[in-house]
Each structure stands twice: as structure tokens, then as C-alpha cells.
Amino acid sequence: MTAPRPETLAKLTPVLTKRWLSPDAWRIGTYEKLDGYAALRKALKAHPDDLIQLIKDSGLRGRGGAGFPTGLKWGFIPQGDGKPHYLVVNADEGEPGTCKDLPLMTHDPHSLVEGVIIASYAIRANRAYIYIRGEAVHAARRLRNAVREAYAKGYLGRNIQGSGFDLDLVVHSGAGAYICGEETALLDSLEGFRGQPRLRPPFPATHGLYASPTVVNNVGTIASVPYIVLGGADWWKTMGTEKSSGPMIYSLSGRIANPGQFECSMGITLRELIELAGGMQPGHNLKFWTPGGSSTPLLTAEHLDVPLDFEGVAAAGSILGTTATQIFSDQDCPVYATYRWLEFYHHESCGKCTPCREGNYWMVRVYRRILAGQGTHEDLDTLLDTCDNILGRSFCGLGDGATSSVTSSLKYFKQDYLDYIEGRTAPKLSEKQLVGAH
Ligand SMILES: NC(=O)c1ccc[n+]([C@@H]2O[C@H](COP(=O)([O-])OP(=O)(O)OC[C@H]3O[C@@H](n4cnc5c(N)ncnc54)[C@H](O)[C@@H]3O)[C@@H](O)[C@H]2O)c1
Numbered sequence: 001m002t003a004p005r006p007e008t009l010a011k012l013t014p015v016l017t018k019r020w021l022s023p024d025a026w027r028i029g030t031y032e033k034l035d036g037y038a039a040l041r042k043a044l045k046a047h048p049d050d051l052i053q054l055i056k057d058s059g060l061r062g063r064g065g066a067g068f069p070t071g072l073k074w075g076f077i078p079q080g081d082g083k084p085h086y087l088v089v090n091a092d093e094g095e096p097g098t099c100k101d102l103p104l105m106t107h108d109p110h111s112l113v114e115g116v117i118i119a120s121y122a123i124r125a126n127r128a129y130i131y132i133r134g135e136a137v138h139a140a141r142r143l144r145n146a147v148r149e150a151y152a153k154g155y156l157g158r159n160i161q162g163s164g165f166d167l168d169l170v171v172h173s174g175a176g177a178y179i180c181g182e183e184t185a186l187l188d189s190l191e192g193f194r195g196q197p198r199l200r201p202p203f204p205a206t207h208g209l210y211a212s213p214t215v216v217n218n219v220g221t222i223a224s225v226p227y228i229v230l231g232g233a234d235w236w237k238t239m240g241t242e243k244s245s246g247p248m249i250y251s252l253s254g255r256i257a258n259p260g261q262f263e264c265s266m267g268i269t270l271r272e273l274i275e276l277a278g279g280m281q282p283g284h285n286l287k288f289w290t291p292g293g294s295s296t297p298l299l300t301a302e303h304l305d306v307p308l309d310f311e312g313v314a315a316a317g318s319i320l321g322t323t324a325t326q327i328f329s330d331q332d333c334p335v336y337a338t339y340r341w342l343e344f345y346h347h348e349s350c351g352k353c354t355p356c357r358e359g360n361y362w363m364v365r366v367y368r369r370i371l372a373g374q375g376t377h378e379d380l381d382t383l384l385d386t387c388d389n390i391l392g393r394s395f396c397g398l399g400d401g402a403t404s405s406v407t408s409s410l411k412y413f414k415q416d417y418l419d420y421i422e423g424r425t426a427p428k429l430s431e432k433q434l435v436g437a438h
């Protein structure tokens with residue numbers, strides 16, 4: 001493992017991760033000693049509209065993958081409409097490779113709770129929910145403990161810190177479905193229905209939980225809010241780039257020496273991230289990687305110096321997404337990796353719309369055929385044609401995301417497909433595994 005150079009180490013900007021290594025930071029006493037709830041006290045003295053303006057000024061963009069401007073979203077909540085308003089935190093974190101919200105909630109749950117209270121005050125919500133992935137049992141336990149502690153200290157409940165503001169916060173565990181991370185499927189699930197996406201527009205900002213104005217934000221988005229309130233918009237903008245401000249937690253996995261979370265100013269490159277992670281594993285050379293989880297088009301070793309911000313990754317033909325960089329080497333097969341992701345999308349497709357439900361089913365079969373050494377050249381056209389019929393024609397983003405690795409692996413690694421089809425690569429799947437592929 002090679003140590004990073006000092007100039008690369010300087011690119012680490014621990015803000016949301018700064019307490020993760022402090023012992024017991026998940027307990028309220030420790031959290032308060034480390035600046036905890038100071039932002040809330042400051043926020044409760046401000047006018048809610050000024051807080052929305054502060055978040056707009058900071059340029060904060062959603063950390064759930066789409067990068068929608070947070071202040072703008074909060075500003076869409078109608079005021080004086082007589083309806084209840086809701087804040088819903090999306091803690092479903094299901095995107096393969098993504099692991100930033102879970103450690104945050106485990107190590108520093110109060111930063112999320114504090115962010116929830118400030119955001120709810122800003123949008124005038126008196127009830128908030130954290131919808132957490134069902135499998136995340138430990139993180140949910142920590143969160144529920146944090147909520148209990150916050151009630152006991154008067155940060156939640158009636159007349160918070162004497163401000164006159166009331167807020168109840170409920171932690172709701174889902175049942176472990178990827179689709180329930182899509183915000184409208186999440187809202188259906190929270191209401192007690194089967195989690196399937198709703199038609200948008202109308203967006204949750206006007207017609208969300210119980211058809212009322214609702215802000216849905218990712219864990220990382222809401223946990224950023226206390227830091228912006230304390231440090232100010234200008235400080236936040238000293239990190240990152242002009243249109244992608246602030247720090248970002250990048251999760252690194254795969255063929256690198258030291259996988260994990262690295263919080264850096266947005267715009268860092270994969271070359272620098274790999275250096276921070278101690279380099280590639282010995283004997284491995286970078287072949288392909290996802291910039292933001294499996295729903296984002298693959299990039300290659302040519303893209304090592306692409307700035308990992310919303311604009312930089314888009315210019316390189318991919319999407320920043322959840323900043324989950326999954327790193328594959330010359331010893332990994334892009335055809336097989338794509339097949340495994342497709343099996344995931346096929347399994348997780350909710351079945352509501354035909355392109356995604358049928359398209360993923362058939363693409364999995366075509367991949368099995370190719371990987372069993374029984375593919376044809378026409379199969380490659382079938383894959384591209386199927387993607388063409390899914391992308392932009394699906395009811396929600398799951399269908400679109402499923403096509404990303406198919407089209408990008410065919411763009412960069414067509415030869416790997418041809419090697420299976422023309423018999424130069426030994427089959428990876430057996431006849432038995434091929435059952436049902438024809
Ligand atoms: N974090 C994870 O585990 C995970 C898993 C799968 C996918 N994703 C990410 O999800 C993203 C797609 O999510 P999406 O379909 O919600 O994206 P989207 O661009 O449709 O919406 C993003 C957010 O902006 C809001 N919004 C957009 N336009 C609006 C408008 N006109 N008025 C009011 N609000 C508006 C939406 O309500 C939503 O909250 C992908 O980029 C992917 O990276 C994340």
C-alpha cells in the first residue's frame with residue numbers, strides 16, 4: 001500500500017464525517033460537546049424563509065443521486081395553504097456500491113436528527129419521518145436511540161427550546177426493496193401501500209405524503225444543513241466547484257487497497273481518490289469503474305482525471321449519482337459484471353411498467369446465453385435495441401438506470417462480448433446455469 005502524497009491528503013475535507021472516529025459520538029452528550037445542536041439554537045432564532053434562502057445561497061444539491069438544488073425544492077413548498085407539511089428523509093440507500101448514509105447514521109445519528117429539525121422548521125413541517133432500509137438494523141437502532149435522546153433534551157416534541165416550534169420525528173423501517181428508495185414509491189410504502197412509483201408531476205413538493213406538501217431529501221443532504229447554518233453559505237462554497245458546492249462522501253469499493261468512505265471537496269478525481277485509498281490492489285490495473293453506483297454509465301482508465309462533480313462526470317458521458325465508485329481491474333470481466341447488475345435490476349423491478357419489467361427479464365436471458373458461450377452477434381443488437389426501448393420509456397428511474405452498464409460496456413468493451421461469442425473466452429456460466437436463457 002502506497003501512502004498518499006501530502007497534496008492529495010490535503011484534498012480530504014472531513015465535515016459530515018468529522019465525528020465518525022470520536023468514541024461515542026452517537027450519544028447526545030458527546031455530540032453536544034462537539035458543537036452538536038448549536039446550529040439548531042441558531043436556526044430557531046432565524047426566520048424560516050431566511051433559512052431557505054441560506055440553503056439556496058449555499059448551492060447545496062441533493063446527495064441522493066440526482067443533485068436537485070435543495071433550497072429550490074424547499075422553496076416549492078406552498079405557504080399558507082392550510083395543509084400539513086412533511087419532511088421525509090430518504091435513508092433507503094439501496095444503490096449497489098453506495099455506502100455513505102449508513103455509516104453516517106451509525107456513527108453520527110444526531111447530525112441527521114439536528115438537520116431534520118432545522119429543515120422541518122424552515123419548511124414549516126410539524127411531523128417528519130426517516131424512512132430507513134429494513135436491513136439496516138444497527139443504524140436504525142442508533143437512530144431511534146438518538147430520537148429518544150433528542151426528545152428527552154427538548155430538541156424534539158412541543159415548544160422546542162422555547163421557540164414555540166413543535167416537531168415529532170418517526171423512524172420507519174422499510175422492508176428492503178430497492179424501489180422504495182424512489183421517492184414516490186417510498187411515500188406509498190410509508191402510507192402503508194405496496195411501494196410502487198407514482199406519476200410525477202405532481203412532485204412531492206406539492207403532492208407528497210397524504211397528498212400534502214412534502215420535502216423528500218437524502219440523509220447526506222439533510223445532515224449537511226447544520227454545518228451550513230453554523231458555517232454559512234460562503235464557507236460551504238469554499239469547498240467543491242462553482243456548480244457543485246461543498247464536500248461529498250465518496251464510497252470506494254472493489255480492487256483498491258483500502259476501501260471505504262472518503263469525504264473530499266467535490267471535483268476530486270478518481271486518480272486522487274485511489275491514491276487516498278492506498279492505490280490499486282497489488283497486481284491489478286484499473287479497467288472500468290462506476291462514478292456513482294451501478295445506475296451510472298461505466299467509465300474507464302481514460303477517465304481517471306475527470307472531476308467528480310455533477311458537471312464533470314456528465315461531460316465525460318456518465319452521471320455523478322451517489323458517488324459510489326466501484327473499481328474493477330484487468331482481472332474483472334465487464335460482461336459478467338453487467339450481467340450481475342442486470343440480475344439485480346430484474347429482481348428489483350417492481351413490475352408496474354412494461355419496458356422495465358419485460359426488458360430486464362429478456363436482457364438477463366441474453367446475457368446468460370452470451371456468458372455460456374452460446375451468444376450470437378445479433379444478441380448485441382438485441383441488447384442495444386432493448387435498452388433503447390427502456391431508456392426514457394420507463395415509469396421511473398430504475399428502468400433507465402438498468403440500461404447504463406449495458407450501453408456503456410458495449411461502447412467501451414465490445415471486444416469482451418465478441419470474445420465470448422467467437423469462442424476466445426471460456427464460458428463463465430454452465431449449461432445448468434443457462435436454463436431458461438433461450
Ligand atoms: N441513494 C441511492 O441509494 C440511490 C438508489 C438508486 C438511484 N439513486 C439515484 O436516484 C436518481 C434518480 O432519482 P429521481 O428519479 O428522484 O430524480 P429526479 O431528477 O426526477 O428528482 C430529483 C429530486 O428533485 C425533485 N424535483 C425534480 N424536478 C422537480 C420539479 N419540477 N418540481 C419539484 N421537485 C422536483 C424530485 O421530487 C426529487 O426529489 C439517480 O440519479 C440515481 O443516482 C440513488
Ligand SMILES: Cc1cc2nc3c(=O)[nH]c(=O)nc-3n(C[C@H](O)[C@H](O)[C@H](O)COP(=O)(O)O)c2cc1C
Nearest residue numbers: 062063064090092093094181182183217218221397
Ligand atoms: C430506483 C430508485 C431508487 C432510489 N433510491 C434512493 C435511495 O435509496 N436514497 C435516496 O436518497 N434517493 C434514492 N433515489 C432518489 C430519490 O427518488 C430522490 O431523488 C431523492 O431522495 C431526493 O433527495 P435529494 O434531493 O436530497 O437527493 C432513488 C431513485 C430511484 C429511481
Ligand code: SF4
Nearest residue numbers: 351352353356396399
Ligand atoms: S421502471 Fe421498473 S421499477 Fe420503475 S415503475 Fe417501471 S417496472 Fe417499476
